[in-house]
Amino acid sequence: MSTLVAPNSPGLSVRRDVPAVEVKGLRKEFRRRDKRAGRFARRRMPALADVTFTIERGECVAILGQNGSGKSTLVRLLSTLLINDGGEARIFGHDAFRESRAIRKLVNRVSVEASFFKKMSASENLSYAARFYGMPPSQTRRAIPEILEKVGFPADRRTEAMENLSRGMQQKVALARALLTSPVLLLLDEPTTGLDPRSKLEVQEFIKDVRVTHDATILLCTHDMAEAESLADRVGLLDRGELLFLEPVEDVKARYGVDTLEQAFFAATGRAFEEEANEDDEYREVFG
């Protein structure tokens, strides 16, 4: 990754004396229809409730949670796509809700959906995305083939429309897009969900490689406990908007006196991890 070119980021500075991510009492609510209370009635539904945690620079932290637990809401808040209802979030000292321009230069994201212009090729999608970060054609001509090669994307498919690529291939391009801009904070929102086992392994290996070769702090949101355990320094559990713990896996197991994270989840919530989401969880999943 050492050959990657950083974007032009005028006036951008990354403080070393502050945590990479500092979240204090962060709250987010959504309003949903309440048919029982009347046709136009709405009620507030917490998506995140007083979430507090810190991630140090260079750390990889995994946040586990079921569908609708608030993982994506957290990622969207940190990537300036949502505005909070309370509390605060700082990224390298910058207020995530008041200094969104500064934050956007520092953060990039890989989500569960590939999110590309489907008729455009991998190279074209990466090219225009890089322009948004100030990378001119002279930079991307070299950087795009390099990053695509690095994620294991075949050179002969660079000009093929994204709609003709498999999910695994598309997710590699999504990783390439995130890393092309050399973010200091990488937000991974279920990056391996829906991938076949081989693609999943490749993406996980790449994330490990990024940790070694790239000075990036990683926040990984996932519902894959094995993935969290193998990739992260610390694991947190988000349950219905509340962060129940965030600590090294061994400490979690010791805290609940259990052998696995599944058992820890049961001990912490009284529910099995695979248990189906309720109606509110589904709503959070859609709007968060």
Next chain:
Amino acid sequence: MTATGVGSTEPARSAGTGFAGAGARTRATLRQELIGLGGIVERNIYLTKRYLLWDLAFMVWTIANTLTIVFIARAVNVPPAQENELATKLLVGAVIWAFLGIIFEFVTETVAWERWEGTIEYTFMAPLSRPTHLFGMGAYAVLYGLIRATILFFAVAAFIGIHIPNANFGAALALLGIASFSFIGIGMMTSVLPLISPEKGAQLGFVAQGMMLVVSGVYYPVSVMPGWMQAIAKISPATYALRGDRASIVDGAGLAWADVWPLLVIAVVAIPVGLAIFRAGERYAKKHGKLKRSG
């Protein structure tokens, strides 16, 4: 505070200190915004290339639709010279309708399009200022719209056999270019609609486009409309674009200040208002979780 580079790869760029440093930072920011604007145009060029056949079909449809309007002149029992003038005036109206339609479609669908493709979150979390984002869409729309309008005008004029020996195409194009700024400003206002209402927003944008043209005298003089509609016509940029372009194409008139200054005033008002409305809409969407893909 210690500055480091983005990622591990490069040291931070020192922008200097004092006035010189501020100047360097301004230049660098401007450069970054221009590259971003170029990125929007570049992306739309890629998409136009990929959807070329669709564009061709749309062009054929627009030509056929314009012919149905311009043939009305043939059905009116007037001397040939008047028939030619009527056909030309109808053609100018249809071409400006098509041009405005493209600008509104591009700018209004800035949000709807990205929501459908699923890229909306990535675009809105990129460090590109919203004015640059919207102007990039507008710039490509003007470029694309002018090419389409030119093809449409000459294809229909040739088919019908319109004689316009005195036409001042330079002045007509220049006025359309000036009018584009006001069109983009108004397009920015309507582009917020899909942000607030993902399901109905784009359709409301088309309603706004239709209303603007109805009051602007697209196929008839403004004077035939009721007084209240004539009052609204005064604040519509399409009124001045239609009047000026008709005068340039039919009579060979040059750029008339009487058409230019209202367009400049409307642009100066519409662009900042459009940006402010879009910002407010973006804030609302972020507050209520509406800045999301649709599929």
